[in-house]
Amino acid sequence: MKLQNGTYHLSGNVALNELVEKYGCPLYVYDSEVIKRQYNKLKDAFTYKKIKLNYACKALTNINILKYVRSLGAGLDCVSVQEVKLGLMAGYAPEDILYTPNCISMDEIEECVGLGVKINIDNTSILEQFGHQFPDYPVCVRINPHIMAGGNTKISTGHIDSKFGISVYQMPLVKRIIKATGLRVNGMHMHTGSEILDVDVYLRGADILLNAAMDFDGLDYIDLGSGFKVSYKNDGIETDIKELGSKLTERFEEFCEAYGKELTLEFEPGKYLVSEAGLFLVKVNVVKQTVSTVFAGVDSGLNHLIRPMFYDAYHEISNISNPEGKKRIYTVVGYICETDTFGVNRKIPEVREGDILAFQNAGAYCYMMSSNYNSRFRPAEVMIYEGKDYLIRKRETMDDIIKNQIEHEIFEPAIQI
Ligand SMILES: *Cc1c(COP(=O)(O)O)cnc(C)c1O
Numbered sequence: 095m096k097l098q099n100g101t102y103h104l105s106g107n108v109a110l111n112e113l114v115e116k117y118g119c120p121l122y123v124y125d126s127e128v129i130k131r132q133y134n135k136l137k138d139a140f141t142y143k144k145i146k147l148n149y150a151c152k153a154l155t156n157i158n159i160l161k162y163v164r165s166l167g168a169g170l171d172c173v174s175v176q177e178v179k180l181g182l183m184a185g186y187a188p189e190d191i192l193y194t195p196n197c198i199s200m201d202e203i204e205e206c207v208g209l210g211v212k213i214n215i216d217n218t219s220i221l222e223q224f225g226h227q228f229p230d231y232p233v234c235v236r237i238n239p240h241i242m243a244g245g246n247t248k249i250s251t252g253h254i255d256s257k258f259g260i261s262v263y264q265m266p267l268v269k270r271i272i273k274a275t276g277l278r279v280n281g282m283h284m285h286t287g288s289e290i291l292d293v294d295v296y297l298r299g300a301d302i303l304l305n306a307a308m309d310f311d312g313l314d315y316i317d318l319g320s321g322f323k324v325s326y327k328n329d330g331i332e333t334d335i336k337e338l339g340s341k342l343t344e345r346f347e348e349f350c351e352a353y354g355k356e357l358t359l360e361f362e363p364g365k366y367l368v369s370e371a372g373l374f375l376v377k378v379n380v381v382k383q384t385v386s387t388v389f390a391g392v393d394s395g396l397n398h399l400i401r402p403m404f405y406d407a408y409h410e411i412s413n414i415s416n417p418e419g420k421k422r423i424y425t426v427v428g429y430i431c432e433t434d435t436f437g438v439n440r441k442i443p444e445v446r447e448g449d450i451l452a453f454q455n456a457g458a459y460c461y462m463m464s465s466n467y468n469s470r471f472r473p474a475e476v477m478i479y480e481g482k483d484y485l486i487r488k489r490e491t492m493d494d495i496i497k498n499q500i501e502h503e504i505f506e507p508a509i510q511i
Contacts, residue, residue: 095373095412095452102414102452106481110375110414113476113483114450119377120394120473122461124154124486126162127478128371129457133166136322136366139339142346142359148192150320150364151177153458154372158477158486160184163367171362175202178211188212192317192362194236194283196258200224207231214283214317216259218267225275234281234317237262239302241286241295259284265306282307285319285362291331293338296321300342304349315358316349318342322366326408326455333366365458372457374399374473375414378449379429387425390445392436395428397467399453399460402436410454411437419443426451430468461487469495 095102095110102110105127113123137147148169151160155177160170161184169190170181181191188210195202196216200223206213207228215221216236224233238259260268272279284303290296300318307313325332342359350356376392383389401407411426413419421441428434436453445451464472471490476483492511501508 095454097417100417102412102417104373104478106478108478108481108483110373110452111450114375114377116483117474117476117485118489119375119450120392120398121375122456122473122475123373123375123478123483124156124159124368124371124457124475125373125478126371126480129159129163129367130166132363132367132370133163133168136335136339136361136363139335140343140359141340142343144356144358146315146358146360148190148317148360148362149367150362151181152462153364154368154460154462155180156461156475156477156486157184158484159368160186162477162479168367169360171364172211174198175205175209178206178209181211182209192234192281192283192360194285194362196236200227212281214281218260218264218271221260221268221277222271222275225271225277229276230278232278232280232314234283234315235260235268235279236283236285237265237303237306239284239286239299241299241302262302262306265309269309278312279310280312280314281317281360282310282313282315283317283319285317286321290321291323291333293334293341296333296338297341297345300345304345307349308353313353313355313357315360316346317360317362320361320363320366322363324366324369324455326410328410328454368457369455370457372455372460374409374453374456374460376451376453378445378447378451381445381447388423390424390426390442390451391429392426392451393429394473395430395468395470396432396434397428397430397470398464398473399436399456400463400465401459403434404463409436409456411440411442412452412454413443413445413449414452415449416443416446430470466490466495471495 104125148171149163150171170186171192172178191211193206193211194214214234236259238261286299322333376394378390380391396403425438426436474489475487477486
């Protein structure tokens with residue numbers, strides 16, 4: 095988002111206030127140029143040749159985004175059979191989709207085997223059942239290296255008490271299962287959490303995984319998951335991808351040499367690819383001065399963007415209607431009948447009723463976590479591609495609120511309004 099002649103623009107000179115006029119508010123906007131920039135930045139950080147990036151699509155699964163990311167050359171990491179199906183609909187080949195669920199039933203895994211995608215198994219119970227049922231279908235195993243990594247405990251998945259992955263201490267059991275069932279393990283995986291800032295923590299996890307992998311024959315790939323932190327506060331605090339790339343390349347080449355084969359090194363970034371590409375635009379309904387605080391109340395809430403309330407996440411907020419106004423202090427809140435504070439005591443150019451505010455870093459886990467709470471509609475989504483704007487999801491209507499509800503004859507039929 096750039097300020098140009100007093101108005102904010104995205105790539106290709108698309109003016110934000112014009113998008114609001116055209117599509118209304120609240121509105122999610124994704125700039126595909128930013129996704130491309132991030133994809134290339136990550137890819138270019140590694141000099142190792144056999145690198146593959148699988149987009150962890152739970153961050154943002156709009157089918158147009160999936161197609162765009164595919165056009166960049168990425169595969170897909172999916173956590174549900176529904177995501178797998180979206181990926182197939184978006185044109186990903188089954189072998190470019192890795193299905194990494196946790197705590198799901200054997201039935202869903204069977205369905206994914208039927209779809210031909212790569213399967214990643216994260217517990218020994220399912221691994222054993224899978225081995226008996228599909229001994230000829232190669233699988234990946236998800237290892238828990240037991241390191242504490244990630245931005246906060248809600249998004250940390252690799253520590254000792256985490257439900258994710260097979261403990262690195264259970265490798266003897268994994269080997270027994272392989273032996274007993276004839277199963278072929280061709281990939282090893284870890285994903286230790288989101289927002290890992292410290293490159294050395296990442297390397298420590300990788301080291302544990304690679305040491306474990308030495309004991310398994312027949313591997314084709316190693317998947318080191320994700321967890322790259324992006325900057326939320328425009329302060330440049332993010333994972334040093336260049337440093338990570340060069341250190342990991344060195345370590346991985348060493349591993350391949352010792353293993354005796356050049357394996358594919360895979361990653362599955364979600365946030366890193368799409369977070370900064372997204373903006374969320376909302377309209378200020380009310381400016382409310384109380385005894386101690388000036389609230390800016392907007393036409394949205396935790397039903398559309400729950401990260402601030404759920405994770406205490408920080409999203410930068412700008413007033414795009416008054417970019418050069420005098421800065422004042424506001425607490426920005428939503429319209430939901432519950433405390434839904436987006437930001438406390440933010441210094442923002444003077445906010446007037448009717449102004450449009452923009453939340454940054456709204457590409458990952460924002461629309462995807464939205465709901466119909468308070469029976470409100472989910473917002474529309476727009477994608478900017480080569481300087482043009484495309485509506486990629488329409489705003490919901492009353493039909494969406496009522497469509498799956500079943501009326502019974504025990505009551506009077508609903509009144510049409
Ligand atoms: C969510 C998830 C990711 C993506 O994490 P980000 O922090 O968004 O990059 C990658 N791998 C798996 C298995 C996940 O569940």
